[in-house]
Amino acid sequence: MATCLKRLRRFASIGRKGQEYSTTCDEPPKLQKSGKTVNLFTAINQALRIALETDPRAYVFGEDVSFGGVFRCTTGLVEQFGRNRVFNTPLCEQGIVGFGIGLAAMGNRAIAEIQFADYIYPAFDQLVNEAAKFRYRSGNQFNCGGLTIRSPYGAVGHGGHYHSQSPEAFFCHVPGLKVVIPRSPNQAKGLLLASIRDPNPVIFFEPKWLYRLAVEEVPEHDYMLPLSQAEVICHGNDITLVGWGAQLSIMEQACIDAEKDGISCELIDLKTLIPWDKETVEASVRKTGRLLVSHEAPVTGGFGAEISASIAERCFLRLEAPVARVCGLDTPFPLVFEPFFMPTKNKILDAIKATVNY
Template identity: 65%
Template sequence: MSKMNLLQAINNALDIAMTKDTNALCFGEDVGHFGGVFRATSKLQEKHGKTRCFNTPLTEQGILGFANGLASQGTTAIAEIQFADYIFPAFDQIVNEAAKFRYRSGNEFNVGGLTIRTPYGGGINGGLYHSQSPEAYFTHTPGLKVVVPRNPEQAKGLLLASIRDPNPVLFFEPKKLYRSSVGEVPDEDYELPLGKADIVREGSDITLLAWGAQVEAIELAADMAAKEGISCEVIDLRSLLPWDRDTVAQSVMKTGRLLINHEAPKTSGFGAEIAAAIQETCFLYLESPIVRVTGLDTPFPLVLEKEYMPDHLKTYEAIKASLAF
């Protein structure tokens, strides 16, 4: 075991993947000698060479078009989009090309070796172009997988699993936690299952559900609620596509209540899909309406970032309201 922050865990996972798979390439804007804007790929070029870890032109559409071509020829392509906010020029290459490659050929060819890494979310005072959480756009697209880790140990295992999964995977990294989230991480190669939620804490009164950086917010809210005798079950969804309906439904059948927390705006956020699906499955078990604690339906603000964020205090108030319903 080694103590790592989330960035170091991601770097370690990339190093292991490239060491064990000589067909793996890592590329993106400034990822080479510079190590990327957050240094996630630091020293990978030095260790694995300029032909396996290298810079691309500043064109997201080009990065993903290039990545699709590599992956279609059997290369393990690990592409970085510098900020999730910048992923939209590559949207067509992801949802119309990568996601449909296998389907349109009847599995004669595919781009399953493609992993797209990108930092997402607020918490660094990045303003409206460096703070968005666009995961819901991609969960509408069959053929993709969408994964979001919450801490270093999860990040390493989930990233290695994503790189080795035989489907194109979008791996959203919570940039707020890059250096602030520190924990013990196994030194060896290991994978965590995609599509399987993690029950972080068991409880009996209400289920709290989040992913990425917001898991910390619901854990803090659960601590506050515990002081008033409220027992919260805390679940980290981890994978949004596919998502673990069974684990969430079983929890809600036990607690009778569900609170979903995500940083993206409420309207058409992924929490809406979860709420609809769980209502269908657990309607007769619910003691109160499913509640969503989310970002606001506004562009991400700079000065008012703290007011925008669905923090532990907003979550705590929502827990009390749900129990009092």
């Protein structure tokens, strides 16, 4: 854990209540090349620009993307690549994804934006019954593997019912789709480029809370990070913590406070939820004997349940305590009561102590 605390100075960002916090990432050597300090939405913009530059078959489309989109992730792309490759669509999520499936089926790279993850549900049938099954229903004669669906997801501090949801678990249930969620700018750039170039349809959820708040040095060159490969951010011996997206920064703060009480935490960023890296999590739990999973989505049916069940099956005789889950509540996402809904640092810290002292 001491090694982790030293690395927690790699880049600074702003926490949910405005306080500064530090986060970390152990990158492969290639990511150590010099770059510029940018925020997450700029890193996404860089990835999209590289995708369009390196592949003439790549297209970016969605509601309002031609002027940069609500979060400015597509700023400047239409001026550089023209309206034939970067263009607005009607306000119809089913149509956006359906068009993307057709475009990808013809051998193109279709990069579709759903403006908020909360509004991805009208496209649910297209994603679940068409995109996920296209390869299987044709016996691999056809596929829409060039399809990437980008969408901002999760809490933002004032989004309420319709702009704060975390729907990742719905899509993790569907064979044929990949689900990817980055925690930081350089992770976002590398994982998005890998998703765009992956031969399978990918849903790429971007933590909207971090668009402007997460800042770090991001290489300007073209690079990809492997999908379905979790990362051990902090090494520890007493308990394993697993999370993804914006929740990682909250979990890191809890790890730091737990260290003050003599608890050594091992923190893992899953990054890809489906297919997820069971082996890395299992190896960690076999060492620590304890597991805590945290995510913003409601606890019932959340992806933390799948992780808990899988690890219980694989590591039952090594577990020293029940698997803990610190998640959102089983209610619609609130507005003024968001602080009660969210899995906060103190909630995670209490669960860490309870699990270690079980």
